[in-house]
Amino acid sequence: MRTRPNGTFLRVNATFASWVGYAPHELLYQRRFQELLTVGGRIFHQTHWVPLLQMQGSISEVKLELVHRDGTRIPVVLNAIVRKDGEPVHDLAAFVARDRDKYEKELVASRQRLEQLVHELATLHEEAKDRALFAEQMMGIVSHDLRNPIGTIRMGAALLERTAPAARPVIQRLARAADRADRLITDLLDFTRARLGGGLTASCHPLELHALVSAAVEDLRLAHPTRVLQHRALGSGACEADSHRLEQLIGNLVSNAVAYGDPAHPIVVESSIDPDSFSVSVNNRGAPIPKELHERLFHPMTRGSQGGSARSVGLGLFIVQEIAKAHGGRVDLSSTEEAGTTFRATFPRTRG
Incomplete structure (x- = not known):
């Protein structure tokens, strides 16, 4: 189309005329281009369009809305x-x-949605920081304010055992209860560390695996006097591991076997050393664990469905898996009617 500088149409094709609902002859020499714009478009035409054309001699890619004869708008x-x-x-x-126009509106909507998501993400980040701070504070309370009275109970039990031999069975039960409470606190602290820090850590050093496992089993016999615990050692040599974490792993696996295994059969703890790896396993007899439950057992707050008087909160196997990961190892589970249930943690023999 062609217009005079004041906007009067001098030439217009049928396509443009149809967009605005007129015949070409109704526009030629009778209407001005700006009359077909919205109110905002007319203002833009007067304040920007005309001055720019006068200064530059051309205008490119200007988006406006035409008004059809029936009032509809055409971008x-x-x-x-x-x-x-x-x-x-x-x-x-x-x-x-x-x-x-549709694309631009979608872009605007997408940008608004993105801004909303950024705001929500920032809010979630702040909430996560608050939760992490709260968890750290709780860790401090648990590790200090709860362990102190447990230490007092242990000291009192040891003193009473020396001064009141007749009450020894009751005192020993009291000491075992304090040990269970301490293990629970340790599991809760490790669970929190694993969730906040991306996993547990292991301070590995050379050690004699069979000697460590044998000593751990001996301590566990005292903690579970009603159960028979056996230790089987295979292979020989040293390995590299975190002794404290290995003792914790064995304790958790044995506690799980005590809780869910058949008390009429012994619990077998096996330590095995191969050329490139070593493993620790705990086997108990009893009803097999269904295959579909194997993976879920390692989730926190999950307990088995076998019989037994379990007292844990379902963190033991989760901690076992985290300890194995910290050593670069893994935990496998097999459970059959014939062979019983075996949890086996396998580790590289050396780190590096």
């Missing part, structure tokens, strides 16, 4: 150039930009 993208061969005229080219 268009306009280009214009001033021609000065004789009387100055403005040549305009327009194309409908419905798809572009």
Whole structure:
């Protein structure tokens, strides 16, 4: 289309005329281009369009809305150039930009959604920081304020055992209860560390595996006097591991076997050394664990469904798996009617 500098149409094609609901002859010399714009478009035409054309001689990619005869709006993208061969005229080219308009609206909506998600993420981050701080504070309370009275109970039990031999069975039960409470606190602290810090750590050093496992089993016999614990050693040599973590792993696996195994059969703790790896396993007899439950047992707050008087909160096997991961190892579970249930933790023999 072509217009005079004041916007009067000098030439218009049928396509443009149809966009605004007029016949071409209804526009030629009778209407001005700006009359077909929205109110905002008319203001833009007066304050920007005309001055820019006068200064630059052309305008590119300007988005405006035309108003159809029936009042509907048509988004268009306009280009214009001033021609000065004789009387100055403005040549305009327009194309409908419905798809572009839709795309731009989608972009705006996407940006708003992104801004909302960023805000939500920032809020969640702050909440996570608050929860982490709370967890750290709770760790301090648990490790200090709860362990202190447990230490007092142990000292008192040891003193009473020396001064009141007749009460020894009761005192020993009291000491075992304090030990269980201390193990529970340790598991809770490790669970919190694993969740906050991305896993447990292991301070590995050379050790004699069979000697460590034998000593741990001996201590566990005292903790579980009603159960028969056997130690089987296979292979020989030293390995590298965190002795404290290995003792904790054995204690958790044995506690699990005590809770869910058949008390009529012994619990067998096996330590095995191979050329490139070593392993510790605990086997107990009893009803087999269904295959579909194997993976879920290592989730925190999950306990087996076998019979027994379990007193844990379901962190033991989770901690076992985390200890294995900290050593670069893994935990496997097999459970059959014939062979019983065996948890086996396998580790690389050396680190590095």
